[in-house]
Amino acid sequence: MGDFTFTTGGGETFTLPPAASVAQDIPGGVTLDAIVNPEDVGAQVRLTMAALSAAAAPAAMAALRAMTTADMMQVTAAWMSHVNDDGEATLPES
Numbered sequence: 001m002g003d004f005t006f007t008t009g010g011g012e013t014f015t016l017p018p019a020a021s022v023a024q025d026i027p028g029g030v031t032l033d034a035i036v037n038p039e040d041v042g043a044q045v046r047l048t049m050a051a052l053s054a055a056a057a058p059a060a061m062a063a064l065r066a067m068t069t070a071d072m073m074q075v076t077a078a079w080m081s082h083v084n085d086d087g088e089a090t091l092p093e094s
Helices: 019-025 028-036 041-055 058-066 069-080
Strands: 004-007 013-016
Touching: 004 069, 013 058, 019 041, 028 041, 041 058, 041 069, 058 069
Parallel strands: none
Antiparallel strands: 004 013
């Protein structure tokens, strides 16, 4: 699986592991809510933030927190939909 890299407006580059690599660290209820209710934006955001909290190194998390909400959401959405080197999505779609 390929890592995901993002660059801040200040030019700093950070790497996140594939979202699927932290699936074992996400509470099952968070995942189940997102799968059972794919139209529930709140459930999708909770899943994304739980995965991010499990995956991000402190420096990467600090960089994301310093971004505007729009920029942070753009980066996290791209990370969650990042495709692995083998062409598979990092998290299964419901």
